[in-house]
Amino acid sequence: MSKRVVIIGNGISGTTAARYIRKWSDYNITVISAETDHFYSRTALMYIYMGHMRYQDTKPYEDFFWTKNRIELIRDYVHEIQTEKNELNLGSGRVLPYDVLVLAVGSKSRFFGWPGQDLKGVQGLYGIPDLENMELYTQGINHAAVVGGGLIGIEMAEMLHSRHIPVTFLVREKSYFNHVLPPEESEIINQEIRDHHIDLRLETELKEVLGDDSGRIRAITTSAGDEVSCEFLGLTTGVTPNIDVVERSNVETNRGILVNAFFETNAPDVYAIGDCAEYREDGIGYRRLDQLWYTGRNHGKAVARTICGERTPYKKPLFFNSAKFFTIEYQTYGTIETHPGDEIGSLLWQSERGKELIRINYRKEDDVVIGFNLLGIRFRHALCEKWILEKRTMPYVLENLSAANFDPEFYTQYEKDIVAQYNQQNPGNQITMKPAKGLFSALFN
Secondary structure, three states: OOOEEEEEOOOHHHHHHHHHHHHHOOOEEEEEEOOOOOOOOHHHHHHHHOOOOOHHHHOOOOOHHHHHOOEEEEEOOEEEEEOOOOEEEEOOOOEEEOOEEEEOOOEEEOOOOOOOOOOEOEEOOOOHHHHHHHHHHOOOOOOEEEEOOOHHHHHHHHHHHHOOOOEEEEEOOOOOOOOOOOHHHHHHHHHHHHHOOOEEEEOOOEEEEEEOOOOEEEEEEEOOOOEEEOOEEEEOOOEEEOOHHHOOOOOOEOOOEEEOOOOEOOOOOEEEOHHHEEEOOOOOOOOOEOOOHHHHHHHHHHHHHHHOOOOOOOOOOOOEEEEEEOOEEEEEEEOOOOOOOOOEEEEEEEOOOOOOEEEEEEEOOOOEEEEEEEEOOOEOHHHHHHHHHOOOEHHHHHHOHHHHEOOOOOOOOOHHHHHHHHHHHOOOOOOOOOOOOOHHHHHHO
């Protein structure tokens, strides 16, 4: 008898799980979402607001894909999970049975109880409803503010800037994103923010949100004692696992839904993946809450194997992330700490105009490369990962650095400058860079 697999959540985790369960089985698959009919790319939300894309352009699959692959989609809200009956009570009143349940319910914007945070025009940015509210509350405004020094904060600042709305950007840290970026990289992004005429206020926190007689935001006050007039406030101070759906069930939670290395919860035949999942032990992922798009995708594929009978523990892949800070693209591979210990060496190169940077970190004891940071330059993901996993040394990587470049044709290439800087700093260990290889040769030789 075919199993009935029900997945709550149609984001990257739930959709990936559905795709691979279908690939490896003939199970009945149902995906439930109260937000949208179809899977879309959350990372593209900003481009809808900026006019670069339409909602339909953010859907990776045509609408017929789901019927063709026998994946049932339900637009509804899950009111209650009854694990003792293997049933879901939906908001519509429908009772839906399951044999296997996958919780891929994502996360939600995190607020910290600021006075006035519930006023109209104050919001986070996580999904389509937030985008619709932002569209509504930024019409015809004179000034906006954004609070939070992470990726969503700078995206929201760019979105507002694209509509010529002046923005005040509050970051409580000494430098933007400095809990992730080393000081040199963080300073480049500080300058990039200012170059786009964003009012960046570092070491400044939100104190209070002030409203008008209609219940809409009119200003904020800051920890520096300033009052900033604004009709819209983006609260982008991180996200928290969206565990509301399991609150009335016996599924165990902490900050997120607790899972083991197989994404199993304490409830039989119930799994949790993606932003909402919290590992019970250290060492399963990068951290106990692994809230990245790439890890969510990996979770979906891994849990599908177990559900389809090949019980497989999750093994975290090499760390990778990417983003865009206005005009500067960012990639990171492997291990790049903000302040590494004395045992770690770092080759740091920055272009004369200051918007391109390459950092290659390595262990001093054996010269083995452990991580890359790139700003304004693209390297091939597969090749950087290969070099790190194969424990290639600095001389080897620098000799073959031209093969890593992934920038479009006619872009300036800086690899020779990077090797020249290394040679200048290491006169006793001169490197000669080899001519660029084809991608196939670089990856398989």
